[in-house]
Amino acid sequence: MGVRQALGSWGEDLAVQHLEGHGYEVLARNWRCRDGELDVVARIGQVLCFVEVKTRSGLAFGEPAEAVTWQKQRNLRLLAGRWLTAYRPTGWSEIRFDVIGVLRTGDGPQVTHLEGAF
Numbered sequence: 001m002g003v004r005q006a007l008g009s010w011g012e013d014l015a016v017q018h019l020e021g022h023g024y025e026v027l028a029r030n031w032r033c034r035d036g037e038l039d040v041v042a043r044i045g046q047v048l049c050f051v052e053v054k055t056r057s058g059l060a061f062g063e064p065a066e067a068v069t070w071q072k073q074r075n076l077r078l079l080a081g082r083w084l085t086a087y088r089p090t091g092w093s094e095i096r097f098d099v100i101g102v103l104r105t106g107d108g109p110q111v112t113h114l115e116g117a118f
Contacts, residue, residue: 011055011102011109012039018100018111024049031083038079040100048092049115050080055102064101065114073097073118 001009016026019042028041040051052072054064061067068076076097099117103110 007055007057007104008053010104012053014102014109014111015040015051015053015100018113019051022113027089028083028087031079033079033082033086035082036075036079038076038083041083043089043092046091046093047096048089048094049096049098050076050083051098051100052076052117053100053102055104057104059103063112064103065099065112065117068099068117 012029016029019026019040022044024042024044026040026042028038031038031041038050039053040049042049042051052068054067056064056067080095080097096116097118099114101110101112101114103112
């Protein structure tokens with residue numbers, strides 16, 4: 001595994017820990033189809049959350065969440081539809097798109113959860 005992949009995997013592990021620590025049930029991680037990948041699908045109450053995780057080792061390119069461009073948002077909406085078609089989960093009444101930014105710092109990781117980011 002390369003350095004970028006290892007950093008991304010570490011960030012996703014922290015994001016899942018954050019979600020579970022705040023009462024979310026993680027339904028899927030790294031779900032792939034021909035159109036791309038969803039990092040995390042989680043549920044809290046009746047809210048189904050599609051979570052994009054962005055991990056950075058510094059701020060040279062801005063905050064991690066700033067990397068979720070409108071093109072990425074459009075693709076995540078498409079992927080969410082594909083996931084819903086494939087799994088047909090029940091018991092939810094709302095869909096939300098969240099972004100979790102993980103920043104590696106000398107003082108330890110900083111996790112920022114933007115609920116309903118787009």
